[in-house]
Amino acid sequence: MGERIHATYWLETSDDPARAAEVIAGEQSSGTFVALATETPELKARSGARVERIELLGTATTPSLPTPKASARYTQCLLELSWPIENLGACLPTLMATIAGNLYELRAVTGLRLLDLQLPPSFAAAYPGPAFGIEGTRRLAGVATGPLIGTIIKPSVGLSPTETAQQVRELVAGGIDFIKDDELQADGPHCPFEDRVTQVMRVVNHHAERTGKKVMVAFNLTGDLDKMQRRHDHVVAQGGTCVMVCLNSVGITGLHELRRHSQLPIHAHRAGWGYLSRSPALGFDYAPLQKIWRLAGADHLHVNGLRNKFSEPDESVIAAARSVLAPVMPSAALTAMPVFSSGQTGLQAHDTYAALGTTDLIHTAGGGIFGHPQGVSAGVEALRASWEAAVAGETLAARATRVPALAGALEFWR
Amino acid sequence: MGERIHATYWLETSDDPARAAEVIAGEQSSGTFVALATETPELKARSGARVERIELLGTATTPSLPTPKASARYTQCLLELSWPIENLGACLPTLMATIAGNLYELRAVTGLRLLDLQLPPSFAAAYPGPAFGIEGTRRLAGVATGPLIGTIIKPSVGLSPTETAQQVRELVAGGIDFIKDDELQADGPHCPFEDRVTQVMRVVNHHAERTGKKVMVAFNLTGDLDKMQRRHDHVVAQGGTCVMVCLNSVGITGLHELRRHSQLPIHAHRAGWGYLSRSPALGFDYAPLQKIWRLAGADHLHVNGLRNKFSEPDESVIAAARSVLAPVMPSAALTAMPVFSSGQTGLQAHDTYAALGTTDLIHTAGGGIFGHPQGVSAGVEALRASWEAAVAGETLAARATRVPALAGALEFWR
Numbered sequence: 144m145g146e147r148i149h150a151t152y153w154l155e156t157s158d159d160p161a162r163a164a165e166v167i168a169g170e171q172s173s174g175t176f177v178a179l180a181t182e183t184p185e186l187k188a189r190s191g192a193r194v195e196r197i198e199l200l201g202t203a204t205t206p207s208l209p210t211p212k213a214s215a216r217y218t219q220c221l222l223e224l225s226w227p228i229e230n231l232g233a234c235l236p237t238l239m240a241t242i243a244g245n246l247y248e249l250r251a252v253t254g255l256r257l258l259d260l261q262l263p264p265s266f267a268a269a270y271p272g273p274a275f276g277i278e279g280t281r282r283l284a285g286v287a288t289g290p291l292i293g294t295i296i297k298p299s300v301g302l303s304p305t306e307t308a309q310q311v312r313e314l315v316a317g318g319i320d321f322i323k324d325d326e327l328q329a330d331g332p333h334c335p336f337e338d339r340v341t342q343v344m345r346v347v348n349h350h351a352e353r354t355g356k357k358v359m360v361a362f363n364l365t366g367d368l369d370k371m372q373r374r375h376d377h378v379v380a381q382g383g384t385c386v387m388v389c390l391n392s393v394g395i396t397g398l399h400e401l402r403r404h405s406q407l408p409i410h411a412h413r414a415g416w417g418y419l420s421r422s423p424a425l426g427f428d429y430a431p432l433q434k435i436w437r438l439a440g441a442d443h444l445h446v447n448g449l450r451n452k453f454s455e456p457d458e459s460v461i462a463a464a465r466s467v468l469a470p471v472m473p474s475a476a477l478t479a480m481p482v483f484s485s486g487q488t489g490l491q492a493h494d495t496y497a498a499l500g501t502t503d504l505i506h507t508a509g510g511g512i513f514g515h516p517q518g519v520s521a522g523v524e525a526l527r528a529s530w531e532a533a534v535a536g537e538t539l540a541a542r543a544t545r546v547p548a549l550a551g552a553l554e555f556w557r
Numbered sequence: 558m559g560e561r562i563h564a565t566y567w568l569e570t571s572d573d574p575a576r577a578a579e580v581i582a583g584e585q586s587s588g589t590f591v592a593l594a595t596e597t598p599e600l601k602a603r604s605g606a607r608v609e610r611i612e613l614l615g616t617a618t619t620p621s622l623p624t625p626k627a628s629a630r631y632t633q634c635l636l637e638l639s640w641p642i643e644n645l646g647a648c649l650p651t652l653m654a655t656i657a658g659n660l661y662e663l664r665a666v667t668g669l670r671l672l673d674l675q676l677p678p679s680f681a682a683a684y685p686g687p688a689f690g691i692e693g694t695r696r697l698a699g700v701a702t703g704p705l706i707g708t709i710i711k712p713s714v715g716l717s718p719t720e721t722a723q724q725v726r727e728l729v730a731g732g733i734d735f736i737k738d739d740e741l742q743a744d745g746p747h748c749p750f751e752d753r754v755t756q757v758m759r760v761v762n763h764h765a766e767r768t769g770k771k772v773m774v775a776f777n778l779t780g781d782l783d784k785m786q787r788r789h790d791h792v793v794a795q796g797g798t799c800v801m802v803c804l805n806s807v808g809i810t811g812l813h814e815l816r817r818h819s820q821l822p823i824h825a826h827r828a829g830w831g832y833l834s835r836s837p838a839l840g841f842d843y844a845p846l847q848k849i850w851r852l853a854g855a856d857h858l859h860v861n862g863l864r865n866k867f868s869e870p871d872e873s874v875i876a877a878a879r880s881v882l883a884p885v886m887p888s889a890a891l892t893a894m895p896v897f898s899s900g901q902t903g904l905q906a907h908d909t910y911a912a913l914g915t916t917d918l919i920h921t922a923g924g925g926i927f928g929h930p931q932g933v934s935a936g937v938e939a940l941r942a943s944w945e946a947a948v949a950g951e952t953l954a955a956r957a958t959r960v961p962a963l964a965g966a967l968e969f970w971r
Contacts, residue, residue: 171741172713172715173715174712175923175924177923177924177928179711179712179927182712186712186715187715189747190715208835208836208868209837228746229745229746230714231745232743232746234743234780234781235781235806236743236806237741237743239803239805239806240828240829241741243832244740244741245740245829245831245867247829248868248869249831249867249868250866250867297595298587298588298589298593298600299587299588299589300644301586301587301600301601301604301605302600306595326658327585327586327644329650330645330646330651331644331645331651332643333603333644365648365654366648366651366810368782369814370648371810389650392650392654392809392810393808393809394806394807394809395806396808397808397809397810397811397814399781399782400781403783414653415653415654415657415658416661418661418839418841425832425839453662454622454624454626454664456625509591510591
């Protein structure tokens with residue numbers, strides 16, 4: 144019995160779901176719109192995608208997405224398909240064309256969203272996955288327990304390398320664990336990558352020499368491959384411990400190639416996630432996509448945050464974080480570290496911890512740290528204290544009686 | 558006056574459009590959710606994205622996309638933003654994070670679609686664009702005038718290299734100009750890339766030696782970068798004249814790196830286009846995205862086809878094809894060849910020609926060629942005759958009186 148790839152979709156169709164399922168399975172394997180003499184029963188049995196399961200969910204009278212094939216009724220269901228690995232081999236790019244290729248455009252499809260993906264062991268044999276993951280990140284950041292408390296350089300763009308280093312100076316002095324570039328800031332003429340890294344790492348290294356704590360800075364090296372490799376090498380040469388890349392900007396091939404080259408953890412930003420996920424009837428849940436990104440080498444994966452400033456609901460955020468912490472497959476964990484961001488403060492610590500049961504994550508806050516009336520140091524301390532309270536099962540109010548920085552933070556966090 | 562990048566969106570918002578536009582411009586440049594002391598007026602003037610134009614289109618009472626920020630009214634408008642190139646430099650991956658990053662997820666946004674993109678000359682200086690384009694493709698395919706008449710190897714998957722070569726034998730004997738792999742078929746264990754190329758090119762070369770016509774075969778080399786490079790080199794070694802890649806599978810970085818390596822035209826497949834475009838309130842029109850793919854090196858770009866078997870309307874298909882034939886920017890044409898496919902026959906020739914006014918395109922048909930009662934050769938001849946009729950301003954019926962293969966085709970094309 145050969146290996147098979149399983150994908151589960153939310154499907155809405157103007158057709159009979161069983162027939163629509165067969166059309167999708169055909170289009171994404173051996174079939175096409177017309178019957179072909181060369182698609183023999185033997186070939187179809189060997190190479191055809193298989194409809195594993197159809198679970199009816201309900202019907203609608205209007206289609207979720209426009210279609211030229213109107214109907215009085217649109218049926219919604221869960222659809223599980225499977226493919227023999229012999230169709231494509233353990234190749235992530237062709238996996239995308241197979242599970243997320245031309246099927247979204249089919250006429251009978253008025254809604255299609257990839258919910259789940261189960262990959263066979265061959266993929267873990269072909270792709271190394273994160274080189275550092277949780278354990279390697281903790282080691283490099285010098286944070287044995289609790290979340291990495293982090294922040295983002297803001298303004299997103301506009302600061303010079305010197306101004307960026309000045310902001311980093313304040314943050315490392317304040318006891319932060321982790322700092323990242325904004326996704327808009329890679330190598331703009333106003334803040335060239337190499338100069339920024341050099342100036343920032345001078346601050347980070349100086350602090351490390353004095354205190355023993357080397358703050359992890361995720362430098363956004365997103366770009367063409369040769370430039371990403373050069374930028375990575377510069378970060379290594381300056382003693383840096385992390386690089387950041389925008390997944391949807393460089394693609395699977397770009398990330399995998401960076402992973403092959405990289406000696407540092409890869410902090411993976413999902414800018415553009417909205418166009419892949421914002422319509423409930425189209426695109427992707429995070430769970431299947433993040434498996435692909437982890438196989439390609441992502442060590443840290445953004446998951447938004449509870450009560451974030453974007454439109455993503457909390458359930459979706461937690462489901463995403465859980466998926467990042469779950470094994471890619473039973474035989475290969477390849478665990479990555481979820482990154483929480485967007486309007487975060489210590490007020491989200493308890494709920495986040497309750498939902499995940501772990502502190503193996505990066506919690507980044509901007510205003511929640513910088514806005515502290517007693518300064519950055521108090522902001523970092525307050526966020527850390529919030530997590531300590533969550534782990535200890537203590538309320539923020541109780542902990543605040545012993546931690547003045549937290550008491551101060553509770554005045555302005557909301 | 559420095560260079561600026563201009564992007565135009567269809568926007569639907571629960572907020573006042575002018576305020577929503579400022580939020581988007583801020584989020585995608587120097588701003589964030591909270592006011593920052595470091596975002597000085599000087600910094601904002603230098604690095605902030607600028608709202609260039611808001612054109613009100615109408616209102617709706619229900620949001621196109623779900624939002625936690627409900628409203629009694631959702632306003633739809635055209636929004637044009639611009640960015641100074643100093644924010645990012647001429648970098649396509651960071652351009653994506655800038656024009657198509659976190660903005661789709663904003664709460665006040667209940668619909669956002671990128672419609673147009675105007676790039677400054679720096680991008681054409683940084684990226685070479687298609688190495689072959691229309692002229693180079695015509696030269697390699699030996700087709701000086703008229704469209705390249707093409708087809709796709711089907712079944713999509715399941716044929717062995719020998720069976721694939723057998724199908725190619727029939728096609729080249731039938732006078733076809735162009736053949737492509739299916740997007741599902743790259744290097745599966747059942748049809749390994751190298752063996753397929755070797756066997757197919759033996760057929761193609763043999764035919765070329767006898768007739769002087771070397772049929773262009775687009776071999777789908779989609780995969781990890783090192784493998785794509787090896788596969789490309791094998792195609793070159795076997796005398797092949799084209800490679801194919803799935804854009805959304807390899808990403809901008811993967812395509813650009815392939816372009817740097819390639820000695821052959823790159824046939825760019827857009828499998829997955831549905832998840833980027835199927836919701837009218839989300840994602841992308843093709844016009845802006847295909848500019849990015851052309852800068853990164855695509856020579857041929859899929860545009861679906863008139864009266865196609867998918868859900869895309871004809872207006873969208875023609876707009877896509879026109880965008881591929883239009884210059885990327887006034888100072889750099891970087892023209893690519895549009896590829897028409899999906900349920901195509903000679904019946905679409907007149908309308909396609911009328912809409913574009915050129916035959917600088919690849920027209921692929923499957924059933925429209927293979928289904929011909931007199932065989933593949935007659936199918937190819939009929940499709941070519943349809944285009945000759947279109948160019949000559951003659952009806953198919955009139956031309957069919959002189960071309961028996963076309964007369965035969967008109968019996969079964971519908």
